[in-house]
Structure formats: C-alpha cells, structure tokens
Amino acid sequence: MKKQQKYRSKKKNAAPAWLPVALGVGLVILGVALFAALKNAESVSAAQTNSVVPMPVSYPAPPLALQNINGESESLQDFLGNVVLVNNWATWCPPCKAEMPSLQKYYEAHKEQGFTIVAVEAGEGKDEVAQFVNSFGLTFHVWLDPNGEALKAFKNGSLPNSYVIDATGMTRFAWTGEISYDMLEKFITPLLNPPQARN
Numbered sequence: 001m002k003k004q005q006k007y008r009s010k011k012k013n014a015a016p017a018w019l020p021v022a023l024g025v026g027l028v029i030l031g032v033a034l035f036a037a038l039k040n041a042e043s044v045s046a047a048q049t050n051s052v053v054p055m056p057v058s059y060p061a062p063p064l065a066l067q068n069i070n071g072e073s074e075s076l077q078d079f080l081g082n083v084v085l086v087n088n089w090a091t092w093c094p095p096c097k098a099e100m101p102s103l104q105k106y107y108e109a110h111k112e113q114g115f116t117i118v119a120v121e122a123g124e125g126k127d128e129v130a131q132f133v134n135s136f137g138l139t140f141h142v143w144l145d146p147n148g149e150a151l152k153a154f155k156n157g158s159l160p161n162s163y164v165i166d167a168t169g170m171t172r173f174a175w176t177g178e179i180s181y182d183m184l185e186k187f188i189t190p191l192l193n194p195p196q197a198r199n
Contacts, residue, residue: 052180054164054173054187061086061165062153066120066143069130074143076165079116083191084165085184087119088150091132095178096160100136102181106188107140113192114167118143120150122159166191 064086065075076084087103089096107117117140121129126144133142143150151157156176164173164187173187 052175052177052183054162054175054183057163057171057174059171061163061169061171064150064153066145066149069126069133069142069144071126074118074141076118076169079118079165080169081167082114082116083167083188085115085117085162085188086150086154086165087117087160087162088122088145088154088156089119089160090122091124091128093159097136099160099178099180100138102179102184104136104138104140106181106184110189110192111140115188115192116140120145122148122151164188164191 061076061084063075063077065073065077068074076086085103087099089100091097103117103119107115119138119140120143121132122145124132124144125146129142129144145151148157151161154161154163154174156174158176160176160178162175162179163171166172172191175183
C-alpha cells in the first residue's frame with residue numbers, strides 16, 4: 001500500500017512528456033530568430049559604412065598633372081589652399097560606380113567650404129569617360145589617365161582608391177575600396193573651412 005502511494009506521488013510530480021520537446025523547439029526557433037536579426041544588423045551596418053575606413057597618412061601630395069575631359073591641363077598644385085579628394089577609378093569597375101553618387105552628393109554639400117574632388121579615370125578614352133560622367137551627373141573635376149600616371153604616383157594599383165590632400169598640400173588619408181557618404185563626413189569634414197556666407 002505504501003509502495004503504491006509512493007509511486008502515485010512520483011507520477012503526480014513528473015513533468016509532462018511533451019515539455020522537453022516543446023522547450024527544445026522553442027530554443028531552436030529563438031536561436032534562428034536571433035541569428036537572422038544579427039545577420040540583418042550586420043548587413044545594414046556594412047551597407048552604411050561599406051566596411052572601408054581610411055588609413056591616416058602624412059606625406060606631400062605627388063606632383064600630378066593630367067588633362068581633364070575638356071582637354072585642359074590641370075595639376076594638383078592648382079588646388080593648393082583647398083581640401084582635395086583624389087579618386088582613382090575606372091568606368092568598368094563596379095565599386096567605382098557604386099561610390100559615385102556618394103562622392104557627388106558630398107561634393108555638392110561641401111564645395112562652398114574649400115573642398116573639391118579630382119576623379120582620375122584610369123585607362124579609358126575621352127568619349128567613354130564623358131558618357132559615364134553625363135550618366136552619373138558628375139560636376140566635379142574629372143581627369144583622363146590613359147597611362148596610369150596617378151596609380152603610379154600614389155603607388156596603388158587597386159581600384160577604387162582615394163586620397164585626401166589638405167589645404168597645405170599634405171596627404172592626410174588613404175582609402176582603398178568603395179567609400180560611403182558617412183565615411184566622407186566623418187573623416188573629411190573636420191578638415192574643411194566653415195561654409196562661406198552667401199549674399
């Protein structure tokens with residue numbers, strides 16, 4: 001009789017058989033949801049910054065001079081007193097194309113603060129480059145570099161690559177890879193003059 005009561009008591013306190021299965025399924029679903037959320041957060045973060053952070057450098061800008069798409073000769077020396085972003089790119093390069101809207105947007109926002117962009121196209125002819133410039137609505141300086149002079153001057157053959165030259169002619173930052181608008185704001189804007197008052 002006592003044994004029977006003991007057995008009944010144990011049976012009363014035992015967890016239902018389905019409970020461990022339900023807990024296991026719940027934990028799996030929770031794990032999958034957390035993984036998806038983290039993955040989504042990572043992709044959003046990567047899209048905002050493009051995972052490219054510039055490297056601080058310090059050396060004089062190279063003595064680079066080339067023709068622009070209008071056939072006029074220009075040199076980096078011409079822009080002394082301005083902050084210049086030299087962007088080496090090519091019409092066939094996907095990340096180069098991807099960053100152009102950010103470059104144009106940043107240029108429009110800061111050109112009144114002594115900022116300019118010199119975009120040096122590596123290899124293509126004038127017609128192809130002019131077509132690209134028109135299709136993207138680019139209004140900053142675009143140079144033609146059929147012999148890769150800019151790539152040699154900056155000792156970097158990867159595209160795109162970009163260099164920030166301050167108003168004194170010193171190279172301050174170097175990028176290799178696509179640049180986002182947020183990165184431009186973070187690293188270039190502190191070097192700029194306050195906006196000029198417009199009459």
